[in-house]
Amino acid sequence: MSYAKELAAAKKAVSLAARLSQKVQKSLSETDIWTKSDSSPVTVADYGSQAIVNLVLEKELHPEPLSLVAEEDSADLRKIGAESVLARITELVKDTLATDESCGASPLSSDDVLSAIDRGKSEGGPKGRHWILDPIGGTRGFIRGEQYAVGLALLVEGKVVLGVMACPRLPLESTAFNIQKSSPGKVGCLFFAAIGSGTYAQSLNGLSPPEKVQVSSVDDPEKATFFESYHTPVPFHSSIAKKLGIKAFPIRVNSQTKYAALSRGDGEVYLRFTRKAESIWNHAAGSVVVSEAGGIVSDAEGNPLDFSKGKYLSYKTGIIATTQKLMPRLLKAVRESMEEEKFNNL
CATH class of the missing domain: 3.30.540.10 (Fructose-1,6-Bisphosphatase, subunit A, domain 1)
Structure with a gap:
């Protein structure tokens, strides 16, 4: 349509x-x-x-x-x-x-x-x-x-x-x-x-x-860069980046500008792990801009974000956006980091 x-x-x-x-x-x-x-x-x-x-x-x-x-x-x-x-x-x-x-x-x-x-x-x-x-x-x-x-x-x-x-x-x-x-x-x-x-x-x-x-064509995680919000650095993000071998410092910036920049290849990964509920307006436009540029936006388990539950997103643990090429390794790094965090909190 x-x-x-x-x-x-x-x-x-x-x-x-x-x-x-x-x-x-x-x-x-x-x-x-x-x-x-x-x-x-x-x-x-x-x-x-x-x-x-x-x-x-x-x-x-x-x-x-x-x-x-x-x-x-x-x-x-x-x-x-x-x-x-x-x-x-x-x-x-x-x-x-x-x-x-x-x-x-x-x-x-x-x-x-x-x-x-x-x-x-x-x-x-x-x-x-x-x-x-x-x-x-x-x-x-x-x-x-x-x-x-x-x-x-x-x-x-x-x-x-x-x-x-x-x-x-x-x-x-x-x-x-x-x-x-x-x-x-x-x-x-x-x-x-x-x-x-x-x-x-x-x-x-x-x-x-x-x-x-189009999103970036980089397929080597060591050459990738990632976006996160312009707040206090998130240790969990750093853990994921380390497992991927990312060496560049994160690009910290507020707003859905991260999605826009990712969609045209200014960076390869966007990480958003927070304990707060995520409002749908913070991700709706960005998610389709990235996906139509050849990228993927999902929760921490690789499931598409669900915008149909009202004003807040229904998702598992965190939000990630990246390229098709990097998604498998990113999901693996996320799973490993989550397992380590659970073990450390025992």
Whole structure:
């Protein structure tokens, strides 16, 4: 089945959301950032991005019913004292939509923006169609002026069928470099994939044509590099890398940018082992971008990730993404490391 209409709408929505985020990141102030009840940071860009994606999808896909599973809600924005922040978000959304001729000048009110944000409260599930959105993936990196991503995917009958990711700080040139901070030169990439059609990348500003990308052809683990989140180094990851013979230091970066970089061969392995529940919006777009580029995304036992159980992934122990060539040896290294960890904890 072709998803051309849905893919076009998703590309427009993500591109505009990225445009808003770029504007905010350039002039980020303390009043643009605050802490949610779970102690994680959130910015005006997170809310503005979510509102824009919903508004664009509704306009482009009308009259189809829209189910959106997204990270944010408007509860904090409805509290007394948040009026100035809400006004800023509303202006950001209006100004960004006005930059696109097909959207035109919008008479949006603050209530319209609040409603657009809250339409991301769907629970998803195995039936029907559900859009899955990470409005600003890697908020901590975004705040520091580093890598972040806007990720949007479509789930149909429990399967991810397309994904679009904007990586506004990712250099256009595909090389094996350190992407923890933006490199000089041209930056800003848009990745997109639809099931059975491959993965493509182009400049975020749309000035370059899409080019098909493929995962790395490296088949020697000693020559591979791996990605992990930009947090405290995970000893378990190091154990796996050592068993594979990987000698390069890990590329640490927040957000689904890791999936994007892996899909075009900037590295060969992505490891994510954590005791926390994993939200589907953190992996949905990235999983299809990597798989359509010839890679594999699975849990620690080699099973495909299950996005049909609601807002959280159903998976065994951890998440790994790599190439077809390296997957057998990676799974072996994961199993051995897990057995050693169990023995050491006895």
